Every structure is written in structure tokens, then in C-alpha cells.
Amino acid sequence: MHELAISERIVAAITDRLGDARVTRVVLEVGSLSGVVPDAVRFCFDVCVQGTSLDGAALDIVTLPGRARCSSCAAESEIVDPLAVCPCGSVTLEVMSGQELRIKEVEVR
């Protein structure tokens, strides 16, 4: 449900930076641990861009994997499940990445 607020912020951040330049494509990076659902962002994005300089712009979402470091053995691994277990058996994993929510680039005409 916060995807609506997220989409509004995407539009605002881009128009703040680029004024009324006509935007045709937005590339968004979404970490798989970010708590943001890409399909929900796509749905809300199409609503939020209406009547703005992003109207009709394509939205490309690049999903970034979650990575964590084990507190016991320091090994790094990709995590998908919130209850991930390190191959060493430890369950105390510190999330290092995968929480991104970033506008990587936009295409303007």
C-alpha cells in the first residue's frame, strides 16, 4: 500500500531534478529486501504519472538481490528467505544489501 506514496515520490524526485523535461523511461532499482512490491509500484506509477511530464513513461524495474554477512564466520551469502541460515549453521545474519530503492536513470526526449 505504500507503493502509492513511493510512486508519488519517484515522480516528485524526477520532476525536482529535471523540471518539465519529457521523461519516456524510468529505470528503478528495487532491492528484494526493500519491502516494496514491484508489481504494486508499476500499478501505482501508471496512475501517478498522469498529467505530469512522465505521462506515458515506461517503468523498468531492476530487482537487486539481498546479501548478508554471517556474524559467526563472516561469510557472505545471498538471502531470499527472512529465516536464512548460513552454511556454517549460524542464524545471525546481518543484511548488507537488498534494501535499495533507487532511481538509477531516466530517458528524456
Next chain:
Amino acid sequence: MCATCGCSDHHLEHDSHHRHPHGPDDVPHVHPHKTTRTVRLEQDVLAKNDRLAERNRAWLDERGVVALNLMSSPGAGKTTLLERTLRELGREMAIGVIEGDQATVRDAERIRAAGGRVVQINTGSGCHLDADMIAAALRELDPPARSLVLIENVGNLVCPALFGLGERAKVVMMSVTEGEDKPLKYPHMFRASDVMVLTKLDLLPHLDFDKARCLEFARRINPRLEILETSAVQGRGLAAWYARLRTAVSEGLRALGAR
């Protein structure tokens, strides 16, 4: 790119026409070019909120005021814990409350009745508080120096996790009536939080709630989580909660001293 010749000769003006032959016998053709360019932004979507949250934090630090962001699902017992906290700790320290709800001033009235200074924010359709709303509420609340501000976020375990407010700590509350797997279902909230307050422990004898399992789940999601077990009705565990609040306030005074 020209569909006929594949030329990417875009030194021409945007939307201009270009004209060139494609072979010895070819007549030059004319067509419009819609050129686009890519602008790298590399900008966090929540950067603006984060900046405003930093500004709130600085505003609070200047005054030696500490804010805590209390988050939970609706009905976890945030307001009840706040009421008792105000009654029992209100004489020892100045506590201001910012109440976030989609609608009504009912919680603000409860807090006021318990003796607290309170500002109510109604978010309408909004499902979380953001740093901009808190900036305005702080100005209205005007908390005295060396005081504590408790921000009761909109009841929601998803969205508030993403929006920092300038708080010194995020506190997630969950009640034992909610099911022990809540930390797994809402991992972002439990990962983002510094403190977890388990509430309504007085109801435990009537429930099939595996507390040890719940706490294990919470620690698996966030090994750094401080966990407090409370019952605002019986008073159980509240000494530890108050001690945590005192610690927060002394951190605020250290921040003031360091300036």
C-alpha cells in the same frame, strides 16, 4: 536510429529531420528523429524524506529532545502503553506525544486525559507518518528542552518502516494476540526497528501463543533487536520500558552536550 540506414547520427537537433542518401542510386529521404538521452540520477527514492528526517533530528538534538517512533499493527496497545507511561513517568520527565491516525482525535483525547501534551496528525488516506508531517507537528508541540517525544505512528506494520522521522530509535510493538510468526510476516519492520515491545502479556494464559518461538523469530530477523515484555494493564515489564526511555533521554542530553 534511422530504421532504413541504422544511422545513429544524432548530432542533429532533437526532433529535427535528417536527409542523406543510402546508396548510389538512392534519393535522399527525409524523416523526423525522436532522439532521447539518458540521464543518470542514482537517487534514493526516499532521499528527500531522509533529508527532512535528518533536519528533524538536528532540531531535536539542538534542544536535547529525544523522539522515539512507535510502530505496530492497529490494536497492539500503543495508546494504552502511552497512557500508563504518561501517568507513571510524566512527573519525572516532560513527555510530548505526536499521534498519527488516519482519522479522528480520539487518541489525542486519551493522551490529553492522561496528562500529556499532544499533537494529533490525521493522515487521511495516508498509511504512515513522514518526516515533513513530523517537522510541522514538532513546531506545534514545541517540546521543552531535555524532554521526550513519543511518536505514535499510524497502525501499520509495512509502510512506516521505510519512512524515517528523525527519531533516535524505532520501536516496534506487537501483542501476544497477534500470532507468533508476525516477525516473519513483516520482516522489514522488525529489521528496521531497534526495540521490540511485546504487549498484553496478561492475556498469555488464555492464548495459544508460543512466546519463545516469537522471540526467536524476531531475533532471527534482527539479531540486534532489544526485546521488552510488558503488560500495561498489570504493570509487568514496565520498569524496563521506563528504564529504556530514561536511557533515550540521557542520550539526548549527551547529544546536546556534544554540540
